[in-house]
Amino acid sequence: MKRIHSLWLILCCCACMIQAQTADSLIIEGKIPGLPAGLQVTLLSQEFHHRSEIAKTVSTDGAFRLTGKVASPTLCLLDIENENDPKSIGKEIELMVENGAIAISAAHADSLPPSFTFTTEKLLNACHVNIAGGRVQEEYAEYQRFMLPYLLAAKQAHYNLYIAPEADKRNETDSKPFEKKYKAAEYSADSAQMAFVRLNPDYAISSYLLCTRLERPFVFTDEEIDSFLQLTKNNHDPARLKQLHKLAATGRKFVKGTHYTDFPALDTEKNEHRLSEYLTNGHLLLVDFWASWCGPCRMAIPHVRELNRTYAGSLDVCSVSLDQKEEEWYKAMDAEKMEWTQLWLPKHLQQTPTHAYSIQGIPYLLLLSPEGEILYGGHSASEVEKAIRQHTGK
Numbered sequence: 001m002k003r004i005h006s007l008w009l010i011l012c013c014c015a016c017m018i019q020a021q022t023a024d025s026l027i028i029e030g031k032i033p034g035l036p037a038g039l040q041v042t043l044l045s046q047e048f049h050h051r052s053e054i055a056k057t058v059s060t061d062g063a064f065r066l067t068g069k070v071a072s073p074t075l076c077l078l079d080i081e082n083e084n085d086p087k088s089i090g091k092e093i094e095l096m097v098e099n100g101a102i103a104i105s106a107a108h109a110d111s112l113p114p115s116f117t118f119t120t121e122k123l124l125n126a127c128h129v130n131i132a133g134g135r136v137q138e139e140y141a142e143y144q145r146f147m148l149p150y151l152l153a154a155k156q157a158h159y160n161l162y163i164a165p166e167a168d169k170r171n172e173t174d175s176k177p178f179e180k181k182y183k184a185a186e187y188s189a190d191s192a193q194m195a196f197v198r199l200n201p202d203y204a205i206s207s208y209l210l211c212t213r214l215e216r217p218f219v220f221t222d223e224e225i226d227s228f229l230q231l232t233k234n235n236h237d238p239a240r241l242k243q244l245h246k247l248a249a250t251g252r253k254f255v256k257g258t259h260y261t262d263f264p265a266l267d268t269e270k271n272e273h274r275l276s277e278y279l280t281n282g283h284l285l286l287v288d289f290w291a292s293w294c295g296p297c298r299m300a301i302p303h304v305r306e307l308n309r310t311y312a313g314s315l316d317v318c319s320v321s322l323d324q325k326e327e328e329w330y331k332a333m334d335a336e337k338m339e340w341t342q343l344w345l346p347k348h349l350q351q352t353p354t355h356a357y358s359i360q361g362i363p364y365l366l367l368l369s370p371e372g373e374i375l376y377g378g379h380s381a382s383e384v385e386k387a388i389r390q391h392t393g394k
Contacts (some may be wrong), residue, residue, distance in 0.1 A: 001387040002148045005228040009108065020033040023379065024069065024313065025067060025068070025069050025099055026054075026055070026066075026067065026069055026070055026097055026098075026099045026100065026102070027061070027065070027066070027067050027092060027100070027101045027102070028043065028064075028067075028070045028078070028102045028103075028104065028138070029064075029065050029066075029098070029101070029103050029104070030032070030059075030063060030064045030065075030078075030103075030105070030107045031062060031063050031103075031105050032063070032104070032105060032108070032109050032112070033060055033102075033108050033109065034109035034110060035061070035062045035064070035080075035107070035109040036059065036082075036392040037058075037059055037060050037061045038058060038059065038082075038084075039058065039059040039064075039080055039081065039082055039084070040056065040058060040079075040080070040081050040083045041044070041056070041057050041058065041059055041064045041069060041078065041079070041080050042055070042056045042074055042078070042079045042080075042243055043055045043066050043077075043078055043079075043158075044058070044069075044078075044079055045074050045075070045076055045077075046075055046076045046077045046094075046214065047074060047092060047200065048211075048215065048247060048302060051077065051271065052300050053296070054068045054069075054074075054076065055067060055068030055137070055340060056069065059080070062109075067092070067210075069099060070097055070098065070099060071239065072098070072237060072238075072239035073097070073098045073204040073237050073238065073239075073240065073372070074096065074097055074098075075094075075096050075140075075205075075208060075300045076090065076094070076095055076096065076097050076380065077092055077093070077094055077095075078093040078094075078095060078104070078353055079091075079092055079115065080092070080093075081115070083326065086325070088364055089114050089115060089116060089237060090114075090115040091109070091112040091113060091114060091115060092112075092113055092114070092115040092122070093106065093112065093113060093126070093131075094113075094287055095131050095140065096137050096139070096140035096205060097134065097135045097136070097137065098134050098135070098136050098137075098204075099287070100133060100134050101133050101172040101230070102131065102132070102133035102134055102137065102221070103130075103131070103132045103133055104129065104131050105129075105130045106128055106129050106130065107128060109343060111125055111128040111129075111236070111262050111323065112125060112128075112129065113126045113129070116267055118159055118163045118254040119155070119159060120152050120155045120156055120159075123151055123152055123155060124152075126144065127148070127241070127279065134347075135204075135236075135378065136237075138202075139200070139203040139204060139205050139214075140204075141202070141207045142200070142201075142203075143196055146192070146196050147189070147192060147196065150185070150188050150189040150192040150193075151189055151212075153185045153189070154182070154186055154188075154375065155187045156185075156290075157181045157182040157184075157186075158182055159186040160178050160181070160182075161175070161178040161179060161181075161182045161269065163201040172302075177216070179306075182203040183385070185349050186382055187382065187386070188230055190266065193209060196209075196393050197209055197210060197231070198231065201231045201232050201234070201235060201250055202232075202234050202235050202236055203233070203235070203236075204237040204240060206232065207232050207235045207240040207244055208234065208237075208240060209245055210228045210231075210232060210242055211240065211244050213228070214228065214244070214247040214248060214250075214251045215264060216250060216358075216378050217251070217357065217358040217377045217378065218254050218255070218256050218258065218366075218374045218375075218376060218377035218378070219253035219376065219377075219378065219383075220251065221254055221256050222255055224250055225248050225252060225255070228248065229244070229248055230242070231346040232244060237289040241387040243371070243383070247329060248257060250334055254357075254358050254373065256375070256376075257373050257374065257375075258324075258373070258374045259368075259372050259373060259374070260275070260279075260356075260368050260372045260373070260374055261356035261357070262274050262275050262276045263275055263349070263352045263356070264348075265343035265345050265349060265376065266343065266344045266345075266346065266347055267332075267342070267343055267344075268333075268342060268344075268382055273343065274389065275318075276372075278318050278341065278370055279368060281314075281316070282368060282370045282371065282394070283316045283359050283370060283386060284311070284314060284315045284316070284368065284369060284375075285317075285318065285321075285367070285368040285370075286297075286304070286307060286308075286314050286315060286316070286317045286318070286365065286366070286367050286368075286384065286388075287318050287367075287368070288304050288317065288318070288319040288320065288364075288365055288366075288367040289320050289322060289325045289353070289357075289359060289362050289363065289365075289366070290301070290319055290320070290322070290362055290363050290364075291310075291321055291322045291330065291362060292321070292323050292328045292329060292332030293328070293331075294362050294363065296362075296363055297362055298378075299334065300333070300363045300365075300381060301336050301338065303381035304317060304319070304338075304340075304365075304381070305338075305339075307381070307384065307385060307388070308339075309339050311388055311394065314394070315392075316340075316341070317341065317390060318340065318342075318343060318345070319338055319340065319342050319343070319351075320342040320343045320345055321333075321342070321343070321345065322345055322350060322362060323344065324346075324347060326344065326346075329344050348350070357374075357377055358377070361379070363379060364377070364378070364379060365371055365377070365378060365379065365380070365384045367384050367387050367388065369391065375387045375391060377388075
């Protein structure tokens with residue numbers, strides 16, 4: 001009897017261990033007709049735009065199986081590609097995962113979202129993918145459905161402004177209606193995202209979205225940060241809530257309305273000037289941190305030029321280069337024909353402004369009031385213009 005009792009205890013312990021292991025692991029099974037064998041299938045965390053591998057496998061005919069583990073609900077990307085054909089365009093499926101079983105299906109591999117496209121194809125094809133399993137994925141799917149019309153409008157407006165065959169043929173006057181539509185679509189999408197969070201504050205995706213917002217310095221007041229924490233007090237993702245509170249604590253160091261930090265920089269004659277010298281005429285001051293090697297910076301220059309011309313009389317503009325080599329700065333200035341104040345920050349002068357303004361990447365646009373209060377700090381030209389209009393009433 002003792003031997004039987006001991007054996008029964010061992011079996012019970014083994015069953016409990018297996019059950020615990022299943023609860024603590026992630027299993028994703030995909031069945032997609034037309035999916036060739038031998039494709040690389042990789043599950044990547046894509047939180048805060050940083051990709052890291054969670055699990056990897058190789059497809060069989062029309063199927064794949066991934067096993068892995070996540071510490072908490074994680075925004076992911078399922079990447080499917082043919083590593084033997086570098087010219088082929090891969091497929092990508094966005095999802096939010098937690099440990100447990102997830103099943104993915106679609107009518108055919110051709111209907112999967114492409115990994116890269118300038119059009120709305122990726123957004124539309126995502127509607128053809130069925131993902132079953134897990135509470136956080138159900139919430140994320142609801143978020144995707146809610147945001148779809150806004151994201152489609154923004155993507156189409158971006159295509160019309162920058163990618164359409166006739167885009168390069170337009171002059172600045174002809175482009176303005178398209179720019180206006182794009183800015184309006186971006187603003188609508190951003191507002192819709194916040195509306196979803198307010199409607200569903202307990203969702204895992206909602207706490208994630210608020211975390212991404214708190215990464216943006218000089219956008220929110222102390223009161224707005226408090227409202228984010230109050231809104232999500234019953235959120236069911238404790239790990240994310242902990243992260244949200246940590247970001248909130250950091251965000252309070254960079255709240256909207258903080259007084260600016262002065263710093264020195266060099267002009268084109270290598271004379272040293274301080275930022276405070278350009279806050280003397282009662283105008284708003286837009287400081288554009290950029291570099292010649294930064295593609296997005298060069299693409300943002302026409303927007304800075306438009307702001308400089310549109311709000312002349314109430315706005316001054318100062319571009320501050322972070323180029324390592326002075327000659328590259330000169331060359332880019334000449335090519336871009338930047339008709340406003342130009343300053344250069346050699347490496348030994350960069351520490352103060354990059355720390356004071358939480359500059360994690362460029363282009364970085366800093367808008368100061370005539371009194372030196374920070375009205376905006378970030379990467380969006382449309383957000384800068386919104387802040388200018390709010391302050392000037394134009």
